[in-house]
Amino acid sequence: MPNNVSIDELKAKAKELRLNIVQTTFNATSGHIGGSLSSADMLIALYFKYLKVDPANPDWDERDRFILSKGHCALSYVPCLAMRGYLDLDEVMKNFNKTESAYGMHPDSKKIKGCDASTGSLGHGLPIGVGMCLGLRLKGIDSKVVVMTGDGECQEGSNWEAAMSAAHYKLKNLIWIIDRNHFEIDGNTESVMSLEPLDKKVESFGFKVIKCNGNKMEEVDAALAKAWATEGPVCIISDTVKGYGLSKFEGKATCHYASFGADPAEVKVYLDEIKNREF
């Protein structure tokens, strides 16, 4: 059962996460800011309302699982885990990407409390999620397994191997979220290697597809509510804007990975924009 959290509270948390993403990027001098900002609203809604987790008991067998298959967005995910109470947020933001830090560009489940799978190489999360669902079913545990992939990531064939098996095994607790921010490193997904019609492809593999504006909390909340109530496998295609929250970066392929200057004045402009913006 989802937690009773209001849309306004989730929006405030998402704003806080965006500020943390920007500040962490500044501290680390660079980061995967585009996909981290595009996926921020969905991560907040998952961790603060929908996922059945307990930060005090991270290995709780009956918890819901979440796999960030687009592991390069650890910049969004790890501060979100910290905000949820798994980690010390200041420490995460200070040490991100630093030598010998537990918090690198891609999340390491052996080092990060609350992280259910190490990811980074694309196309790995969905197969792991399928395995988790099969195992949980065998143990009689009725928990959700949520996997978030990127959209460009869907070009990896392993996703489709996993999708085929999710439908074959009738994995009712599997929720695949595609952060459809339209860009991969070399440009728009439709110019690099077209994905559309993505909904029909996913549907034809046996998923029930739910679509939403992934940067509008009301729609994110509704999509997750529906996914939680639907017998899966379910796929949410979360239409987002890469770099959402910073007008300088929004909708540009170049924001996949951005370097910030060393000038605190520059980051203050970014932070102020987020603070003053209505999401």
Next chain:
Amino acid sequence: MGTAWNVYDANKMSSGAMYGKTLAELAAKDPRIVGVTADLAKSTNIGLLGEAFPDRLFNVGIAEQNLFGVAAGLAKVGFIPFASTFAIFACLRGGEQVRTDCAYQKLPVKVIATHGGVSFGAAGSTHHCIEDFAIMRAIPNMTVVIPADAWETASAIKACIDVPGPFYLRVGRGMEPLLHESEEEYTFEIGKAMKLKDGNDVTIISCGVPTRDALIAGMMLEEQGVSAQVINMHTLKPIDADAIIEAAVKTRRIVTVEEHNIIGGLGDAVASVLAQSGKRCILTKIGIPDEFGPIGKPEDLYAMYKLSSQGIMETVMELMGKEIEEDDWSDED
């Protein structure tokens, strides 16, 4: 024990069959054991687990990336998954998943690969696998075991349950002749070399299917007046460095025997230990000489690559004829 290489001795149980049988027995006692395969339930014999426990074997179809990802997911929620496919697909087609999903996260996924080396002879190079030792050895956290026969396969399958991390085991395809007559006649310990025969002039270090031929070659060498020590190095990683150094000091001549490319496998693992030891020793590596092999019956390919008892014996005799350059190292002290 004969000297002829006979792949299809129908009176014996193949290593693969022994694997499936042992796994099903273990699963009856240990509810953590599950299986995953990619349309090779019959060929790898993991299907025997599915026959005993239908709900504990997942056949993901012809999809090796998914195979090892699913295995990792099962391990993540507390199971000990055995994942089986042909060796070439385990180390290459699904290799990144073995590395990143299983080994990086130190998950207890047991990769049990069949049809290794050139044992799938007539299938040709798409289905031969002479690269897996090199690849699996180079993956951190991975334990690599290459049993010599069906008995050792059973021993290794039982032992690997207690290995906390990922585990790779490779067997051949057919009903290879047995090295041992029963499990009672030897002690199997992961990481500990097994001495099969004592000798003073030369050491043959072997792993996997050709180990039986290595032992036969050792006996043939006695008839030629050469006292050969034969070591079964069933564990490639962690390798038993003490046994290698002891052999180097004792015999100064070592021949390695493996059904693998001579690059990156047992021979190179032994060479690395030797080079770092400072001990004087001459080494000859028998294996596939860095080429894609032809099609053919496995026994023919074995003979071609000097992996037969005759080939091993001849190679040792050649080595015996070589002078070992003297130096003034005093490593005997």
